[in-house]
Amino acid sequence: MTPRPYACVDPACTDAAHGHPRPPSVAAVATSAKASLAHGSPVLIRGGRVITATDDYVADVLMRDGVIDAIGQHIAVGPDVAVVDASGLYVLPGGVDTHVHMENVIGPTITCDTFASGTKAAAFGGTTTVVDFALQTAVDSPLGAIERARRSADPQVNVDYSLHVIVTRVDDQVLQDVRHAMRHEGVTSFKMFMAYPGVMMADDAAIFRMLRQVGSEGGMVALHAENGTVIDLLIKEALAAGHTSPRYHALTRPAIMEGEATHRGIRLAELAEAPIYFVHVSSNQALKHIVAARDEGIPVFAETCPHYLLFDDSVYNNDDFATAKYVMTPPLRKPDDQQHLWRALRYDDLQVIATDHCPFCMKEGHLGYQLQKMRGQDDFSLIPNGAPGIETRLVSLFDIGVMRGKLSLNRFVELTSTTPAKLFGLFPRKGTIAVGSDADVVLFNPAASQTIRASELHSNCDYTLLEGRTLQGRVEKVFLRGQLIVDGQQWHGREGLGRFVPRGEVRAF
Template sequence: MGIIITNGKIVSSKGILEKDIRIVGEKIVEIGLDISKAEDEIIDAKGSYVMPGAIDVHTHFDADACGIVADSFYTGTKAAISGGTTTIIDFAEQVKDSTLREALNQWNEKTKDNTYTDYGYHMTISDWNKETEKEMEYMVKEGITSFKMFFAYKDLQVDDRAIYEALKKSKELGTLISFHCENGNLIDKLREEAILNGNTEPIFHMETRPPSLEREAISRLTSIAEIVDTPVYIVHLSSKEGYKEIERAKERGQKIIVETCPQYLLLNKDYYLPKGKDSFEGAKYVMSPPLRDMESNEVLWNGIKLGEIDVVATDHCAFNYKVQKELGIDDFTKIPNGAPGVENRFKLIYTYGVRKNKITIEKLVEVLSENPAKIFGLYPNKGVIKEGSDADIVIFNPEYKSIINAEEQVQNVDYNLYEGFTQYGRFEYIFLRGQLIVEKEKIVNSTPTGKYQKRDKGNIL
């Protein structure tokens, strides 16, 4: 007995196909017409798009502030799959004076029998040494074929020499390193000066992280990568300045894979301004990099359209406004750095990208599903509707209209970045490896069934 999805429009990056899909067990076994067999369950997708489950390659679940976790892997992945994301890749973070294996063990404990989506890890490298270099080989054997390094944050930041040596090792292994590009040393100095001058409000989070410091870090990274002659991945690109620096590096022949996030497409620096009686509300938008100007929003949208930006992820890192964000009510440097978004990404990109004619529905599938799967070694099991692929399928009714409201969200946080935004679309059905998890926007399988995905080395686009 199988499941037939019929009458829908199957979307890939190459176009739209009007055929039926047959699922048996966890896999798509056939795509065609008149493929049903006796006793197959029939799902009529008339009027809906049928798309591969989205993949969010940039999440930080289980983030702690003042001893509180807002979105655990349990709640965060429940929100993710409610919003059309069937696979996530989270960051397992090595801390100073510890090993990559210790980080992996810790993340395995957090995720065990605790995720509604399938999942994998990137490994954050914050303590570069010979042991860490050797451990990269072990991570590849465990199916972790991507790493991350930071130009900012004292507890995570590495120097240029470490970046150069890690890139050489990564090239040897055929893996990929992603980078948070902001000049951390100068940011720390600007933050010190702001506090000394009595500038404590949330807006100074943005003021002390100017786009020039994103541009500078990108320039430094691409200079190092040029010496090593290896591709790099830039996470959460936020600014037109950073985008132009990437263009310059690409003109020199460098291979750079670029990610941005919905907040850098839809929100802008005015959100840091005091509103009404609550002068602290800008703390909701304290994330790094910070929000930029509206011109940057448009530059990044155009970058997606042109294929210069490859992935739209979320950088979901949820902290509650009350208690957690309020840790910095008298000092913006103490505001926990991060924001939620995993639940809203799919519909936001559809509503403000596809419906506004900034991108096509095919491009949506490319940047939310296909490219992430290809880059990070999940393709063709994930990211595409194809015979032999995992039956991670989203049936999306494009006409349903709703308003984003934090009180109704699944993600376990007390606000929403996009409160009051109109969004279009309804998830009629969402399947994870052939299991029906969501029906008409409701979780119908209450047991987390996500599996760890041991990834291959990715394909550089």
């Protein structure tokens, strides 16, 4: 099918030459066989505007037996097929978020989203596949970490998922287990930390050994790049000087230490002749090394997160404990850094926008969770690092990216679905709308707006960084492998409907 030559992104446009039927009323989004939608029957999405990383056209999409069965014009179906009128809606591939933290133990506490609550929030936000983390402890192996994470996740997940393994210790047996995980467990990516000494930090030799092993097997090492030992010293000096408020989290994690570690990680990957992926890039100090390396032809890939595009370090200009909601690692940076991030997203020096959804409650005891953000009330170094964001990723990026002309619709899909699926061995099963791909489909209304409130979101977290903010765009319906799981504010999914997705080799392209 030939895409239309002109891809207008104005949601108010109703010019038929631009492929825009009039935006639908609530009634128009209804279906002809609504009851069957929730039970996995064949579904035809009629007349929506299909947006992929490369295409933009109006068509019908037939979903059958969990996959996309046909794409075409005026597809005829029988009475056994439920028909959804998608006139005026975007038909997007389900979002792929390759950086989330459900039930992740951080010191004496745990992220407040379970696999159930976190993946339900993901679904309402238009994300149908997540990649979480299995943490290797000091005494077990990557295989033990995978088994433990799957035992918890499998009965709970509402969307499809996979796992990265956080490797904290490297020896010959660990490398053998890594090879086994890649060949037999469908886990082909491994995260390592250059930060948090004594907890998760790996030394350069361990990172190099993993890069060489994983790269030779067709996988990818994802690296948290900060100079952990210097940052640890800065934290101790700040506390010794009596600086305890949350703002000092940012002041003790300067961007230059992210940049130094990023450069070091790139050179380790170059020596290992392996691809490398940098998580949550926040600053130009890091980005400039990534850009230079890619110009040299080194296979370096990287993500940023919505919060680095939405907020800057001005939020730290106070000593209020409420600032703890912005304590994430790396911290928020300067407005100039945001401009460099947007440029890198446009020119593909950053390839993915993931959330790093790592939620901790501000109110101690909320839903029974203890030792959350309030743990650091008198010591910023004890504040659990992280923030929520899994449910607001697509709509916030549509609002600040597409609607403001910073991202095309195709690039929006590429960053939030297609490229993460490719880089982490999920494509073409995930990340696109194509015949034979999983029928993970989002119907998105560009003409609607919504005001974000934590009380109306589906995460267990008691706050959102976007509280009270009105955003353009709204997820209307979400299908997971052809089954309707979200219909406006109605939930049709169930715990355990999601599946573990074994992954293949990375597409380091």
